[in-house]
Amino acid sequence: MKNHKIQRGFTLIELMITVVIVGILAAIVVPNYSDYVRRSALQEALSTMSDLRIxxxxxxxxxxxxxxxxxxxxxxxxxxxxxxxxxxxxxxxxLTGTAPVSANEAYVITATGSTGGAVGHVFTIDHNNVKKTTRFKGGSVDKSCWLIKGSEC
Structure with a gap:
């Protein structure tokens, strides 16, 4: 019987297929993770603003x-x-009150994103519990709600 050496390892094609699969997964996972981090930052603002309003x-x-x-x-x-x-x-x-309401009878609380996934977001709430989004993902908007995901209330 002849003694044959068994070669172990990967061929270049196998390595290229693996790299392509990892690249496709990374292209899907990274944006979704970034959006998840951004939405968690927004929840911080919304809960803090609700607490400040109370x-x-x-x-x-x-x-x-x-x-x-x-x-x-x-x-x-x-x-x-x-x-x-x-x-x-x-x-x-x-303080935002004007006649006939005095200056200290109305207010607007504003949350402005300063770090991380929050940059580019601005939310407000006023004394009547009117919630607004004025900047979302860095773009100007005028929505009568707090946007979290998408562009509709």
Whole structure:
């Protein structure tokens, strides 16, 4: 009997097919993962804004206004802090009341994406619980809801 050596390994064609399959999977997975990370960042903003709105309503119940010179501040030590540590959004509040409503009887809270998947997104909520999206995925929009996925409410 002749002693034949068995060669082990992959042929060039097998390696090329494997690289193509991995490339196709990566082309599908990476965008989906990026969108998942972006949507999770948006949920942070929406829940924080809802919490801030509740705190503003509680402030109103105690003071009969939304603030004397700034949102959630009555001129004393009692104030609502709109800075959220380690957040992907920055939050701001503006008193927006006009006649016949006084300046401290209306407000708008704005969340602006500052880092990561949140950049390019701006959401607002006001004293009437009207929710709006003014920037979504970096583009200007004017939607009367908070967009998470897609372009329709």
């Amino acid at each position: 705190r503003m309503e509680q402030f109103y119940q105690s003071n009969r206004n939304f603030g004397t010179d700034t949102c959630g501040h009555d001129g004393t030590a009692g104030r609502i802090d709109f800075s959220v540590p380690n957040a992907r959004f920055t939050y701001a509040c503006a």
